[in-house]
Amino acid sequence: MPHPSQTDPAAHPDNRIGAEPPRTRAWQDGKVVAEGFPVVELSEHLRRGEVVWVDVCAPAEHELRVLAGELNLDPVAVEDAVSPRERAKLDRYHDYFFLNLYVPHVDDGALSLHEISAFVTERAVVTIRQDRALGIDALIERWDDGPELDRPELAGNTVAVLLYGLLDLVVDRQLDAAQAFDDEADELEGLLFDENASLRGVQQRSFRFRKDLARLRRITLPMREVLNTLLRRDMGFVPQALIPYYQDVYDHTLRASEWTDSLRELITNVMDSRIAMQGNQLNEVMKKVTSWAAVIAVPTAVTGFYGQNVPYPGHDTHWGFLVSTTIIALCSVGLYVAFKKRNWL
Incomplete structure (x- = not known):
């Protein structure tokens, strides 16, 4: 069953944007008043004073013209939204700002990154996913299950609450990835003293771990700057009642970045220890082989000197x-x- 926020392609055949039908939702005073409406009706909901959310998956640049026209988006920002592998960042424009974030996923020790962009205006949030693997249902559940939209003092700041839910989800996934890598590091430490472990296999896992950890660090470090910018008083975006929520996300961001830094040091120590152990093992082997060679060399030298045959x-x-x-x-x-x-x- 499709989610109610997903627009019906049969009822609105001209509304399809990207790899799947867009998702739409509108709030009034913190309450959902409409969802699953076509993107062309976006301006109508905005005229009613509602807060609108639109989500599209893997769109082409020309497919965002309707949204760009409705929200007066800059072509440069639209190009960044559809371009893959943009760095994690927050760009400020005249009456909106553009976010580019990455949601990590670790499966069997391998890291995959899913890019998501967001346009945030005074009364609209537009999320753009680069692939279908990043399910948006988790974000909707966070909005629906979280108590923030039900609080009267936050009902007039729905956009800030929606963005908080998005940032909280992204940072939580980054913490989950850091936890998965921490478990992987523990396994590598255990293999370090396992005599039955394959040396080549341990080296391959270590180098893959270090490479993926560097990728994770590249997407967690910019989150501090993103949260710092949003929390600045001159931005005027985060209301006073929501500052503790954003501060909590910022603290989690610091924890994720510090965690990745400590894991980098740990894996470096593991690799250095492995090299040192290989050197010690080589010395032991050379000592034993040299001893046997010395034992065999004495009778060989004697018989060779006297020509015994x-x-x-x-x-x-x-x-x-x-x-x-x-x-x-x-x-x-x-x-x-x-x-x-x-x-x-």
Whole structure:
């Protein structure tokens, strides 16, 4: 069953924008008064004094012309909204601002980033997702289940409440990703002293972990600047009653960025420890191999110096040559197997 906020493509065939039908919703005094209406009716709801939310998924630049015309959006901001891999940021325009954020997801130790942009005006919030993997239902549930819209002192600040829900969701997902990487770091630490662990496998996981952690850090660090800008008094966007909520998101942002920094130091220490352990292991192997070589070198030197070459069973015969060759091959294979079992080769 489609969500009520999703517009009906059969009833409004000209309303399709992007990879799926847009989602729309309107609030009056903090209460939902309409949803699932076509985007062309956006200006009508705004004239009624309602707060409007529109969500589109993976639109082309020309498909946003209706929204750009309704909200008087700058072409540069529209281009940023549809361009993938824009950095996380907040840009201020004349009567609105543009946000670009990333929602991380960690699956089996692998990090994927889902980009979401938002235009925030005085009475409208437009979210633009770059792919379908970022489900918007979680954001709607947060708005519906959160007590903020039901509080009378916040009913007139619906846009700020909606943006708070979006930022809170994004930062919570970033904290979840940091927690997943923390668990991955614990596993890597456990493998560090596991003699049965594959050295190549541990190295591959470590390098992938470090690369993904750097990507996570690139999207968490700018969130501090975003929240700082929104909380500035000259912005006048966050009302006094909502400052504790935004401050809480800011604290979570600090925690996420500090967590990623500590994990970077941890994985660096793990990799350095692994290299040091490899060096120590190599020294042990060289010590043992050198000792055996010294033991074998003494009789070899004595017999070679005196030229001792006595007849042995099968001397000057074909079968004697085959026997000696077989002994050499078996001893070589035996030494190879013994060294391999001890991880000397």
